[in-house]
Amino acid sequence: MTLKDRDKKHLWHPLTQHKTHPDALAITKAKGCVLTDEDGNTYIDAIASWYTCMYGHCHEYITSQVSKQMQELDQVVFSGFTHEPAIKLSEALIKILPENQNKLFFSDNGSTAVEIGIKMALQYHFNRGEKRNVLIAFEDGFHGDTFGAMSVSGLSVYNGPFEDFFLDVKRIPVPNGKNLQDILSQLQDIIKHNQVAGFVYEPLVQGAASMRMHDAKGLDSILKLCKAHHIITVADEVMTGFGKTGKYFASLHMETKPDIMCLSKALTGGLLPMALTTCSQAIYDAFYSKDMSKGLFHGHTYSANPLACTAALASIELLQTEAIQNNIKSIIAYHKDFGNTIKNHPKVKSIRQTGVIFALDLNLDMQRYGNLRDKLFSFFMDNGVFLRPLGNTIYIQAPYIITKKQLDKVYQVIESALKIV
Structure with missing residues (x-):
């Protein structure tokens, strides 16, 4: 029996309506830019397997570094413990992130990275004694499949059955070089009539919205207005991060830097699942207290997994090579x-x-x-x-x-x- 036939017995695939798409292609090998299926057919992976394997599949340097690490430390809880792979990764990443980023919070995937960013933005104001419960997001954005991430996403084809349970989100168009004044006017009206906590956005490119691209200068003006009203800016760089826009991060194309950044996908070069939510010192300081209730109570079993941290560090080293x-x-x-x-x-x-x-x-x-x-x-x-x-x-x-x-x-x-x- 083929892998494809065995697959159909028990597996439920993501983003798939199995009634109309019953077969999954069985891939048995991947190397460099080439995928090989169970019949020996080969395919050039022109989307880096959902933008993850940006250094190619099974890159020798990444796999060799992870192989060494798995002989020393495979997994340890990150609550109350730490380890060198996480520390080295933080030191390397801070050097290439926007200069205002100073703290890293680990999780498992892009959706949870955004979820944590939203929780940081909402709790930041809560911890300061302010009631702000509204978020702003771009029209047709996509930020993930968990409830907070779905709330700020605008593609109802993904989210329709759950919209009654969402956070309160107001949407604005993306800047296209012609509509900025209308957007700023709409944004000012939203701010005037709502207690806005944060603005969640995909910088420069909206992936699921058919790679819709927008104006860096316009986005910068939006970010400046948000900053002026103490609205926490959350850049979802899950797709755009690690070199895809020509800079290490899309946020580096703007003068105004985000308060919070969400990273995943190419973070580990596609080898292992991991995500990060990074933030400025000011965001972190709002949670720093003797009052336990002001802490960020979010955690994942595999947070800062040493193997994933090692893969990420190796990937960042590759990214910076000539x-x-x-x-x-x-x-x-x-x-x-x-x-x-x-x-x-x-x-x-x-x-x-x-x-x-x-x-x-x-x-x-x-x-x-x-x-x-x-x-x-x-x-x-x-x-x-x-x-x-x-x-x-x-x-x-x-x-x-x-x-x-x-x-x-x-x-x-x-x-x-x-x-x-």
Whole structure:
């Protein structure tokens, strides 16, 4: 019996309606930018397995460092204990984070990193004796699947059954270079009529919203207005963090830095699950008290797992190497060339790029192509490229180690797909 057949007996996959998509592709090996299935077929992983394996799969340096660590210390509770991998990671990460970030809180995944960021923002004001219970978020944002993260997300296709249980959230449009004054006016009105605790946002790129990209100067103005009203700013960099926007973090593109940052995905190079919520000293100080009730009562069994910390430290070391930084610059240039080549295609409505993130929208009637996403996905996989379209949007977010030859194949397969839709 194949792995695919065995899978169907007991497994329930994420973001899957099994009635219409009963089969899961069984992957048996991954190396570099290539996935191999149980039949020996290979696929270029052009989205780094949901933006995690940015240094390629099974990178020798990351796996060797974790292998050494697992012979010394595999797991220990992080409440009341500490260990060198967590300490070394904190020291390395603080050096590349925005200069106002000073404290790190560990968890397990991106959704919980955001959940903790929201709790920090709400409890910050509570601890100071202020009642602030409203959050602000961008329209069509996506921040995760836990209740706080769902509350600030704006994609009802994910959240519909749970909306009656959400936190109080007011939404504003993303800045596009033309609508900033309207946004600031709307934001001022929200602040005037509500007790606003925090603003939760994806900086520069909204991933699940079909890689919607927005204006850095506009976002900076929004952040400045929030700061002026003592609203805690929470940057969800789960997707954008660790080099994808051309800087170590998307927040470095703005003058105004967030009070809190949420990190995961590429944090450990895709090897192990882990997340971090970082914050400024001022946020931490609001919880620092002899009063136990003012502490942040949130914890995970595997918080700061030594193996995951070691993978993260190795990944950060790789990120800062000249080789990876040069690769990032090359990918950015290759995407620009591809964009210039394809932007005038009659079936391409628009293109956009931030750092190594490239997206194009198809100029097609979606009612006519109701299952367009599935058709495109099947075509890409049949041609040896793993791309996961979002509606009529095709995007690329490949590992930093991808070769020019591999990228050219990705581009060629996308161009070929335009002929069959």
